Amino acid sequence: MKISVLGAGAIGTMLGGLIRDNDPTCQVVLLGRGPHIQTIRDTGRVQLQGPWPTREVQVIGTDNPADIAGSDIVLVTVKSQATAEAIAAAAPYIDSAIVVSVQNGFNDAALLKHVNEERLVMGITATNVTVPEPGTASLQFNGTIVLGPNAERTNAASATAATKTLEKTGFRVFEEANVEGVRYNKLAINSPGYAASLSQSNFITEAVCHRGWRTAVGKPLADECLRVFDTAGVKLARIPKLPDIRKLRGFFGKLDSPLLGPIVGTGAKLIFNRRPIQFSLYQDLLKGKGTEVDHTLGEIVRLAERNGTTAPYNQMVIDLAREIENRGAGKFFTREEVIDRFRQIESR
Numbered sequence: 001m002k003i004s005v006l007g008a009g010a011i012g013t014m015l016g017g018l019i020r021d022n023d024p025t026c027q028v029v030l031l032g033r034g035p036h037i038q039t040i041r042d043t044g045r046v047q048l049q050g051p052w053p054t055r056e057v058q059v060i061g062t063d064n065p066a067d068i069a070g071s072d073i074v075l076v077t078v079k080s081q082a083t084a085e086a087i088a089a090a091a092p093y094i095d096s097a098i099v100v101s102v103q104n105g106f107n108d109a110a111l112l113k114h115v116n117e118e119r120l121v122m123g124i125t126a127t128n129v130t131v132p133e134p135g136t137a138s139l140q141f142n143g144t145i146v147l148g149p150n151a152e153r154t155n156a157a158s159a160t161a162a163t164k165t166l167e168k169t170g171f172r173v174f175e176e177a178n179v180e181g182v183r184y185n186k187l188a189i190n191s192p193g194y195a196a197s198l199s200q201s202n203f204i205t206e207a208v209c210h211r212g213w214r215t216a217v218g219k220p221l222a223d224e225c226l227r228v229f230d231t232a233g234v235k236l237a238r239i240p241k242l243p244d245i246r247k248l249r250g251f252f253g254k255l256d257s258p259l260l261g262p263i264v265g266t267g268a269k270l271i272f273n274r275r276p277i278q279f280s281l282y283q284d285l286l287k288g289k290g291t292e293v294d295h296t297l298g299e300i301v302r303l304a305e306r307n308g309t310t311a312p313y314n315q316m317v318i319d320l321a322r323e324i325e326n327r328g329a330g331k332f333f334t335r336e337e338v339i340d341r342f343r344q345i346e347s348r
């Protein structure tokens, strides 16, 4: 079986590497660019770090889309804004492969320009991976993958085949009939996570567990996402085994309780100070790269507008991310500056 990854950065390298490590009969091609893929191409190996001794896995690294020809499965793991260009370059070599988007953001239209709907499967991953140095992918958080058929189920066979292949990663993989509901849920979870990234705050211990941040930033974002989904008639589906936006909103409430708050907060700090979640948006801001925020939280803002409402809190995260992008690598806000900017929305 030949599996190719289109856009092998953090997520794509981890998924492709784990598949190859767990099933050496699979040929895995990591198509990417820059020093990361150059290192993999030169050494013929990728290093996988995680809650295991470092694994060295043999893969093919390439920057030439022609090398994916003959694939059974192509995993799309470029950032959303790179999807149109990446799939256009890969299209002549996709042949009859099943194409699986494992991205945040709704890139269906860009992918459908080049891939038959029966062979396109949309999904998300709620894992967390970084590239600490070229040639290495590091698993920060061992989560799940969810994918599923489209509403008409024209791609149902492909969704099942993609699920079986992704199970080779060793992650928990779920096929979900309402995958669109999962994808919206994931965007909503990312919304407060991105907001914490604007000030380099540990999402759980320095943002969620901080009363001022929770009140001015976390709760309004979660409430806004839920209100927009409700107005638009989006039916959310759970991300199995993980908290969803409703649970996260409930957790914010629990932390406000004078009795329960300190206990829950201490437990959360013990767990999340050890291996902080590094949101993909944070990783890009740190490197001074353009982020995909317009394609992720921008979806929530556009969904609001299409349904006659607004999403000013999500728009604020987008605006602040843009400001950091323009200021340059690593020039983040302080948590208090973020809180101040969010408070200004209330007084408008």
Ligand SMILES: NC(=O)C1=CN([C@@H]2O[C@H](COP(=O)(O)OP(=O)(O)OC[C@H]3O[C@@H](n4cnc5c(N)ncnc54)[C@H](OP(=O)(O)O)[C@@H]3O)[C@@H](O)[C@H]2O)C=CC1
Residues within 6 Å of the ligand: 006, 007, 008, 009, 010, 011, 012, 031, 032, 033, 034, 036, 077, 078, 079, 080, 082, 085, 086, 089, 102, 103, 104, 105, 125, 126, 127, 128, 129, 130, 131, 278, 279, 280, 292
């Ligand atoms: N990292 C994470 O923990 C998580 C990420 N996600 C989602 O997964 C998706 C991928 O994220 P992530 O892995 O972090 O992103 P990365 O930026 O680490 O990886 C994407 C890679 O694709 C490369 N690329 C861009 N355009 C092309 C192209 N035309 N041809 C070949 N390679 C290309 C990029 O190169 P370059 O850097 O030069 O642009 C980069 O190396 C995103 O949608 C993200 O939101 C979801 C859950 C967790």
Ligand SMILES: CC(C)(CO)C(=O)C(=O)O
Residues within 6 Å of the ligand: 104, 125, 126, 127, 128, 141, 143, 189, 190, 193, 277, 278, 279, 280, 281
């Ligand atoms: C929430 C997270 C970390 C996945 O679990 C993510 O989606 C991201 O980094 O963008």
